[in-house]
Amino acid sequence: MSADTLSVPEASEVPFINVIDPEFRFDLPEVVRAQAAGWYAETPLGMLVLRHAEAAELVRDNRLTHNGTGFMEQNGISGGPVYDWFVNGLVNRDGDSHRRLRGLVGRAFTPRMLENLRPVIKQAAERLADEIAAKGEVDFFEAFADALPLTVMSELLGVPAEDYPRFSTWSSEIGLVFSLALGGDIPARVEAAVVGLYDYVDTLMAKKAEAPTGDLVSALVTAQKEDVDGARVSLEELRNLVVTMVFAAHDTTRLQLANAMVTFSEHPDQWALLRENPELAPRAVEEVMRWRPSSNAVYRYAAEDFEFRGRKIPEGTMFMIGVQAVHRDPLAYPGGDVFDITADRATAVMQFGGGPHYCLGAPLARMEITEALPALARRLGAPNVVGEVTWRPAIGITGPNELQLSFG
DSSP: OOHHHHHOOOGGGOOBOOTTSTTOOTTSHHHHHHHHHOSEEEOSSSEEEOOHHHHHHHTTOTTEEOOHHHHHHHTTOOSSHHHHHHHTSGGGOOHHHHHHHHHHHHHHSOHHHHHTTHHHHHHHHHHHHHHHHHHSEEEHIIIIITHHHHHHHHHHHOOOGGGHHHHHHHHHHGGGGGGGGGOTTHHHHHHHHHHHHHHHHHHHHHHHHHSOOSSHHHHHHHHTTSEETTEEOOHHHHHHHHHHHHHHHHHHHHHHHHHHHHHHHHOHHHHHHHHHOGGGHHHHHHHHHHHSOSBOEEEEEESSOEEETTEEEOTTOEEEEEHHHHHTOTTTSTTTTSOOTTOOOOSOOSTTOOGGGOOTTHHHHHHHHHHHHHHHHHHOOOEEEOSOOOBOOSSSBOOBSOOEEEEO
16 A cells, blocks of 8 residues: 555544553554554644654645744743743744854854764763773663763863753753643743753853853854844843753753663664674664654644645644654654664654754764764673663653663
């Protein structure tokens, strides 16, 4: 049966998936059945996109916007610190405003700056892996998944190592903004993280303005004084941007590293392959992100009425791209129901988004994980999960809440 035959289910046949159920995961059988039936499912939040072709087209469709205001209001937030940070953030800007802020980052975050980080990442990954090898059983977050991104942040952003305890929890909690629909204590935790990070970044920016140290925040503070595309980036916009960068440089990478370890614990044969063939690391990174991505939902809103795949889409409709489901779409990834680090997947992963909003930090995240996995595999046997693992909500930045590991 062709993709076109499957792509437009009748309205009465569209599956419903309750993505705000605390037990919901993207690898549930009901998601597989919905994907086989069509390109989307209905949810309490809007349309859940389940297939790669439609997802790739929608993230580049200029009839869709990020609509941070709509997202906040949909989750019952109409003002306050979380609203101000999220609505005005780079990820929720479009058009000229987005280009101006992204242009500022692009002037400071250069390929040369990124490549200069490689030896730092490699050295840190090998040191941390040696320490794990000497212990045998570890809290993987403490021993590696937190420690590596924080080391990189220290070098890239100029965040002093002694400040890690101050913001590491905040930078983890702020990512729950994409899971606000689950309610509970999540809104309060996100607000505490935003307030804490804003206070910290204010202090950090003031220090960099007074005594630049050659890092990215110093470069941004200096560049902020110049016009970008004929307009000046305000200090408030810069503060918002740095808060977002601190969160993105830490949380998504730490969780992707943890997701990788859980995945390899389930596939020890693949760990052995990586250990014997470290040149497979780049493919292993792509396969880990495909199989268990840390950024598990990409949001868009219809900015106007339009038609897509034979369905009329009213203005304001929310689209949520279910990244993990899309990554296992058999139409895009033949044989993708198997985790295989030797596979040469022709289709790109979706967790970094697409179009003008493609994640600026994607090359750095790939570099960190590409250095981390072989450093661990060379020194350690396959990971084994010790004890129970609980999981962050599936419809946001996701991964295990805790991860105690031993190594074979």
